Amino acid sequence: MSRPLILVTNDDGVRAKGIKALIEMVKPLGDVVVMAPFHGNSGMSHAITVKVPLRYKKVREEEGVVVYGCTGTPVDCVKLAIGEVLYKKPDILVSGINHGSNTSVSVIYSGTMGAVIEGCIYGVKSIGFSLLDYNSDADFSQIIDYGRVIAKNTLENNLPENTCLNVNFPVLKKEDIQGVKICRQAKGIWREEFDKRQDPRSGEYFWLTGYYENCENGSTDTDEWALANNYISIVPIEIDFTAHDKIEYFKSWNYDI
């Protein structure tokens, strides 16, 4: 049997420490092809590049690992890898390890998870990994073993149709991690605070800042709860966004013009 083909990407860029840790994590599981943005793409969500063309080039190669950089977004990277570069559909896609949290509502802003959802649309088993440490020099060594077990499970088991995984790791020593919790996405919101400034010509400009606010009242089945209690959170993500249980309600409205 041939070795599994593993597509690796991220949103922090091909030189980020997190993607190096991710390559180390999955290398024992198969042949690795990396296609990741040259530059940071945080907050790019599921954006695709339509106004300028894409380019990619090989950055380095070693035994079992080929690394490409791409001018596009994380979703562009997935499309380009699957549509143009890989010789077959990958057996698994892993994205990250993101420098910082992708819990709760952040899943929708996240370039890391944009790539994962794109892989899922293509029918590839896809996982996003994030560590709750925004530091560019974050220590990923404590979570490699856990991440590998999750990737191995995903390779060996069935992944339900239209479902991918969002994995977040707490910043802890391996021995202090309490294990894995399968969770739902916590209800939360980013509270925006715009930092208003004046440029040298007296023009106003705004920096987007803000803080995450958890809107849950003590529920113990969310990703936020799991991480606050020293667990790794795994949220299965559904790529059909239809609110199926609301369809009947909207049928009751009157649409006559």
Next chain:
Amino acid sequence: MSRPLILVTNDDGVRAKGIKALIEMVKPLGDVVVMAPFHGNSGMSHAITVKVPLRYKKVREEEGVVVYGCTGTPVDCVKLAIGEVLYKKPDILVSGINHGSNTSVSVIYSGTMGAVIEGCIYGVKSIGFSLLDYNSDADFSQIIDYGRVIAKNTLENNLPENTCLNVNFPVLKKEDIQGVKICRQAKGIWREEFDKRQDPRSGEYFWLTGYYENCENGSTDTDEWALANNYISIVPIEIDFTAHDKIEYFKSWNYDI
């Protein structure tokens, strides 16, 4: 009672014909504030701008309508309007009218729907409108009355928590539209075809192209079916992406390291 406050945005840019039609649609329902990108933002999904600051300025003003242009993405526009510009939370957010389809899986690439989902996260009743005509000079006049009825329903009725609406219009004369269908998002995929070219210095570059492929086998409850059968499609969209019914399955895996 004060008139409803209506926030209008889009992804085709503040000068697009579609947003002018949308303003005309909702103007009779309340006071309108427009905050839309200066330039086209198709395919920007839920992207936010984190590396450069944002600017906005008033573009025009008339009785009951103030129009601002913004340098950011559709999601930035919503954040900036709600966080900085509006005197109160809007009673409704409408986005579009998009030049082209936002059915099926396209909801996740769409800047129009990115803005809608952002409004929904803020707890604002939010609707995205799209016409299945990519032409910049598309005729929006036939759908104004239907759109207004949907917006009016949304203002007057309860919208379930964490739910927003994705409305797509067929390209038909008003009298040929068969009415409204409440649908689920069809299963489909964009099949990528990269247009590979050479620049004058012999460097390779790729244009992202492709076509939508419907993966449904004759189901009559999808948005794609509704539109192909001359109906307006409305898909209620859920902003909790958790695959709730898969949680038990993933608990059965072995996560021991």
